Amino acid sequence: MRPPGTVGATSTKGDAVSDPAAPDIELAAVEVLREVLAHQRRPRDGGCAGRVCLRCVRHHLDTVRSAMESGRRIDFVLPAFPTKSPNPAKVLGPLPDLAEELALRFLDGLCERIAAIHPPGAAILLCSDGRVFNDLLGVSDEDVTGYVRGIDRMIKRIGATHLEQFTLDDVYSGAGHVDMRAMLSSGYAPTVEELREEVRAGGAPLAMYRGITRFMLEDLSGPGYTGTRSALQRHCRKLAYGVIQRSKAWGDLLGQLFPAAVRLSIHPQPCATDKIGILLADTPDVWLTPWHSVAVETGGRYTLMKRAEAEAAGAALAYRAGRPSHYVLEPAAAGTAPAPAPAPAHREPWNRACA
Template sequence: MPPTTTAPDPLTTTRISTAILNLLLPHHRTTDQPHAPAEAFPHQLRRIADFVRADAPVVLTLPGFPCKSPNPAKTLGHLPDMGERLSLTFLDTLCAEIEEIHPPGAQVVICSDGHVFGDLIRVPDEHIDAYADELRAQIRKLGLRHLTVFDLRDVLGDLPHDAKRAHVHDRYAPALDALRAEVRADAPTLALYRGITRFLVEDTADHAGSTRSALQRECRRRAYGVIQRSRAWGRLIADHHPRAVRLSIHPQPVGAAKFGIRLLDAPDVWTTPWHSVALREADGGWTLMPHARARRLGRLVHRDGRPSHYERA
């Protein structure tokens, strides 16, 4: 007769789920007051408890790691560098810590979304492919066994990139009028819209033939498209990973359905490894910052024949 397994009792499930969430809370990326208790995140607690109750690995999905900003004043090039390596290692270490209190462990599915809005952020599709391929290579090389990468190629195969974008947009994106109304009425959505607009302006390294005000108008228009596609990608991910705990690289309010997570220290809550470079401080710590600033503060270090990061001089 096959052995039977016994699900944890409700108190044990709650205790383990709370302990797992407490590992995430120090890294919560939010513009709200920090240090909210686990009880303030009922959505995440319910999702985690489902995995604990089933004695299964906790699956966390993280849309992000799309591609490098095309602005050389912000990044070192179009391939992942030390910023990504540190962030991937951090995520894998977080999963290993979860494994210590929940033996089935945890898995982060990095949902690389560069192709979803590559045309809007003006990054060539071949650079986006190269970036995602290098992410996978780094995960293998570093032995990060808790991480996987998921992108549009896993969903729509070898279709042309424009056809993939059109498919995702048509099936999943919210209507533009509804999104405009939400931006007017909802403070977090307005903050997201402004943050994306700022990134689009900053990422346009050369806007010859266009005034600054014309560039800002165009980037405001494109920001709506980026949010539409980002929402569409989120809905597609939910279709493929319906039970997962949803992480976000954007700041999220306490108690939101998405849990904002900070990958590395940065002076701005919107900073990501793909919009910046990593600077190693004299004490051994790391900070993300624009390439132009890191170049003033430190010396460039190469790794595997490519620019990797800066070390403070």
């Protein structure tokens, strides 16, 4: 046994040199992951336990610790902010609004809190996947471009210095949009039959398939659809495989391009897997996102709701800079609206980010 005061020294018996800072880095890395996992988006029966899942902490600890040991910032990759839903019963229009702004402020604030633990800081690369599958949603490439540019302007306007966008256009610069999607699919996408086998096995792939099918059905059942609901359901079940196929391709490409980043997802993720599901908002539906909904303010707090639900509850439309921004629901009327989920345990709740 070494005498006191010799920690880190090399003994004459060939003991390895120990780093006195290693325990501090380990504890700091755990604290960083606790900040992230406080907002974890979990599936039902996904295997996670406790307010902060220790199994997920252990699974991602090496990636975070590696960045901290090298003295570099901690990078996160989040495929998100694709394009607004084409269904006017869910959203205010094709451009980002307060729902996105609140989510961006939350993500930037999360990086600020990580910087208080790890001074080199953190950054989140928002890997917009709108161009990846917008044709399956019936959304034009022009609308995707407008949405991406709107997010860029919003990031600059609110001073979200820890956020940056990355799109399919950055990967295949100069190619046409149809060709971009074809190159992505041919290089990285699994076959539909492989996906069908995963879905048949149940668990997380089945939950993902059902969730995306439901969203496709909602997105495509707008006022422009004139067919039967059963026909649309069959169509959406088929389209869901295409969305999952391209999403997996995009995810695999990002993993190749950013191997040292911590991978986040807007979808619920099973315990101790490669991605951490993250909540971008307080909402009673864990699948609801800012681009499928509107922000609703009640008594200084915000939640997400579908536009039709907000209007049915008596919420009033609010404007910013002459454009529709969000809804305001008087507290007396809020009892008729769906109850928002409890705020995740963190120091800067999303629903007060703009209060």
